[in-house]
Amino acid sequence: MTGTYQTLTVDLPETESEAAQDLLHEAGAMGLEVRDREGPTMPGVRAPAVGECILVAYFEDAQTAEAARAELAEAFPSARMQLAEEQQQDWSNAWKAHIKSVQVGRLWVGPPWEAQNAPADKVRLVIEPKMAFGTGDHPTTSLCLGAVDDYMATHPGASVLDVGTGTGVLAIAAKKLGAGRVVGTDNDPVSVELAKENAQDNGTPDVELSGKELTAVEGTFDLVVANILANTLIELAPLIVPKVKDKLLMAGVLAHQKAEVEAAYVNLGLVPEPGAQQGEWVRLDFHRAK
Numbered sequence: 001m002t003g004t005y006q007t008l009t010v011d012l013p014e015t016e017s018e019a020a021q022d023l024l025h026e027a028g029a030m031g032l033e034v035r036d037r038e039g040p041t042m043p044g045v046r047a048p049a050v051g052e053c054i055l056v057a058y059f060e061d062a063q064t065a066e067a068a069r070a071e072l073a074e075a076f077p078s079a080r081m082q083l084a085e086e087q088q089q090d091w092s093n094a095w096k097a098h099i100k101s102v103q104v105g106r107l108w109v110g111p112p113w114e115a116q117n118a119p120a121d122k123v124r125l126v127i128e129p130k131m132a133f134g135t136g137d138h139p140t141t142s143l144c145l146g147a148v149d150d151y152m153a154t155h156p157g158a159s160v161l162d163v164g165t166g167t168g169v170l171a172i173a174a175k176k177l178g179a180g181r182v183v184g185t186d187n188d189p190v191s192v193e194l195a196k197e198n199a200q201d202n203g204t205p206d207v208e209l210s211g212k213e214l215t216a217v218e219g220t221f222d223l224v225v226a227n228i229l230a231n232t233l234i235e236l237a238p239l240i241v242p243k244v245k246d247k248l249l250m251a252g253v254l255a256h257q258k259a260e261v262e263a264a265y266v267n268l269g270l271v272p273e274p275g276a277q278q279g280e281w282v283r284l285d286f287h288r289a290k
């Protein structure tokens, strides 16, 4: 415990908000506050300029915050940023307030301090927010959770591969909803460790979680799900497609990137289906032609 935490305040055009939020999550933000012109601003809190929004990201240490600042500066040259150190005693309330539980289909996904409020008739997944992406409340995650729930409802015992598993949320959800073999991979070793902890804590220790390359993962899977960014999904298409036995779900794609990602997978023989959209984020669904 350092006694302090870091805030990175970012002013940037509203059109870049979603992508910048995603980058901040990936860069290790423990919580994120979004101030746009849709919601009322609290008294004494600075409001965004017209056409802009303000993102306030919370980080545990200065090194991670500085690395995030540098990454954001490169990706979004027009962003204006300010790093500040805050006293730790505000920390728990400051970031916990921004982690929300979600209910998607048969699932409830949320942090431990909200678990007691989970409805008894829901399948409960408790994810402690740490240094991995996937607490459930990001649109890209909930778009996938909904489709995983739908697929598992009609394909009990199906095998599932989750590429870019983060906290393991989608893999664990699939297992809890009745999947057979479930494999999750991530190229970030910290995420793999946290996903393993989450699988243990949620009573699904048999989910196979690792940092394996897809070429080293054996077998094909009824359902493959990948919530990663558009450029990575395009890069990984030749490795993901051979793993798909029946259905592929992908998220992490902004509406304007959809056609490019879709083309990469159609070119490799998958058949697109109507997907879903939440805000600027889309989910792309495919199946393998019989």
Ligand SMILES: C[S@@+](CC[C@H](N)C(=O)[O-])C[C@H]1O[C@@H](n2cnc3c(N)ncnc32)[C@H](O)[C@@H]1O
Binding pocket: 132, 133, 134, 135, 136, 140, 141, 144, 162, 163, 164, 165, 166, 167, 168, 169, 170, 185, 186, 187, 188, 191, 227, 228, 229, 232, 236, 252
């Ligand atoms: C947006 S998060 C998704 C986490 C979780 N599946 C969810 O839906 O909330 C993307 C994850 O993909 C991982 N990732 C990024 N590039 C990857 C790659 N080339 N191979 C495997 N994992 C990757 C990141 O480390 C991160 O944990």
